[in-house]
Amino acid sequence: MNFDKPINRAGSQSSKWDLMQRGFGVDPKDGIAMWIADMDFEAPDFLQSATQGLIEKANYGYFCGMESFHEAVDWWMHSRHDWHVNPEWTFLTFGLGHGIATTLQAFTDPGDTIVTFTPVYHEFQAKIEKTGRVNLQLPLIQDADGLYRMDFDAYDALMTGREKLLLISSPHNPAGRVWTQSELTAMAAFCQKHDLLLISDEIHQDLTFAGQKHLTAARAMPEILDRLIITTAASKSFNIAGARTGCVIIPDPALRARFAPFFHSFDISPNLLGTELTKAAYSPQGAEWLDALNTYLEGNYTLFKSAIDAIPGLKIMPMQSTYLSWVDTKDTGLTREEVRKRVYETAKIAATPGHTLGKGGESFLRFNLGTQRALVQKAAQRLTDAFADLR
Ligand SMILES: Cc1ncc(COP(=O)(O)O)c(C=O)c1O
Numbered sequence: 001m002n003f004d005k006p007i008n009r010a011g012s013q014s015s016k017w018d019l020m021q022r023g024f025g026v027d028p029k030d031g032i033a034m035w036i037a038d039m040d041f042e043a044p045d046f047l048q049s050a051t052q053g054l055i056e057k058a059n060y061g062y063f064c065g066m067e068s069f070h071e072a073v074d075w076w077m078h079s080r081h082d083w084h085v086n087p088e089w090t091f092l093t094f095g096l097g098h099g100i101a102t103t104l105q106a107f108t109d110p111g112d113t114i115v116t117f118t119p120v121y122h123e124f125q126a127k128i129e130k131t132g133r134v135n136l137q138l139p140l141i142q143d144a145d146g147l148y149r150m151d152f153d154a155y156d157a158l159m160t161g162r163e164k165l166l167l168i169s170s171p172h173n174p175a176g177r178v179w180t181q182s183e184l185t186a187m188a189a190f191c192q193k194h195d196l197l198l199i200s201d202e203i204h205q206d207l208t209f210a211g212q213k214h215l216t217a218a219r220a221m222p223e224i225l226d227r228l229i230i231t232t233a234a235s236k237s238f239n240i241a242g243a244r245t246g247c248v249i250i251p252d253p254a255l256r257a258r259f260a261p262f263f264h265s266f267d268i269s270p271n272l273l274g275t276e277l278t279k280a281a282y283s284p285q286g287a288e289w290l291d292a293l294n295t296y297l298e299g300n301y302t303l304f305k306s307a308i309d310a311i312p313g314l315k316i317m318p319m320q321s322t323y324l325s326w327v328d329t330k331d332t333g334l335t336r337e338e339v340r341k342r343v344y345e346t347a348k349i350a351a352t353p354g355h356t357l358g359k360g361g362e363s364f365l366r367f368n369l370g371t372q373r374a375l376v377q378k379a380a381q382r383l384t385d386a387f388a389d390l391r
Helices: 020-024 045-057 067-081 095-107 122-130 152-158 181-193 222-227 253-264 272-281 284-309 336-346 373-386
Strands: 032-034 090-093 113-118 134-139 163-169 197-201 228-232 246-249 324-328 349-353 364-368
Touching: 020 349, 032 364, 032 373, 045 272, 045 284, 067 272, 067 284, 090 095, 090 253, 095 122, 095 163, 095 197, 095 228, 095 246, 095 253, 113 122, 122 134, 122 163, 134 152, 152 181, 163 181, 181 197, 181 222, 197 222, 222 228, 222 253, 228 253, 272 284, 284 324, 284 373, 336 349, 336 373, 349 373
Parallel strands: 032 349, 113 134, 113 163, 163 197, 197 228
Antiparallel strands: 090 246, 228 246, 324 364, 349 364
16 A cells, blocks of 8 residues: 555556647656546555456456445445445446436436536536537535535526536535535425436545545435436546446436436446456455545645645635645636646646636646655645746
């Protein structure tokens, strides 16, 4: 469990490192990749053993025995999130992007409006648009502590009556908010009031900092169980996104009956590597590793925050979870292009530009801190230098 151990991912077909030149003009030779949401840590032994087990069998044919997968999911959800998941509720997808796109299409029609609270994970908007739906972006507001909050009174006035579904990120990508019980209760009332289904995307469920507790919608919003679809995966928590395995979980039988025929029409069945890695992750060893990871990530945040706090005009949003840090550049007085030059060209850091995450994200950058502490330190120093003249 040595998160400090450097691994060189450049040239390894890593999207994060090998596409940053194309995406940001940052050369991986001396640049730092802090954009797409995966981590630079070596896979832990329990994941390597699962992969090794497959290799030793020397056969990659059709497979059965999904009971052990569902047992692992149920064990994990119950032990970490106080929720028992019945195997009948779960549909396995090729990663969660696919799960979300399929769910949108199963429950809504082209032209229907889908609500998001923005800024939010950019692929929400992309999937809504690609599937021919319309996105109503309701902006989050910042409270006195700089945390994102929902403003339901304002949202009520913006609803048109054409909305069919609300899609949320819980915890929240990009800002790492862990929504509280009272926020989720208010959200449930909003869904009832406007007759909305809710997709609660909980892919970041496990990456919470000390003192924070992710509340799964299935337990926190029992009053809307008949409107609820939960999407989740081990992919962010254990850095196995390349294995493309996610779960769409639908506890309500009537909703499931609507979803199942559409889902099964694509003849999708699980992926061997993804199911084996998920099973290995959802284990006591996985739990121990994850606890250590969260402590390490929080340490990265503390370091990064102290550097950002010292740069005039930059403001970091307090993080409660994830490894994604959301930094506002508004008070620098610089244009987006000027900020881009300083971050991408001077500091040589590839960070996600906030405008891609929707309304309200325009002046922000998202930095991925899921990497070795030394690299976070280096990035912090480069940003300090790149903005030094603002002092
Ligand atoms: C909130 C959220 N949902 C879904 C995904 C996509 O997951 P996948 O890589 O499994 O498609 C991500 C990836 O960053 C995410 O942050």
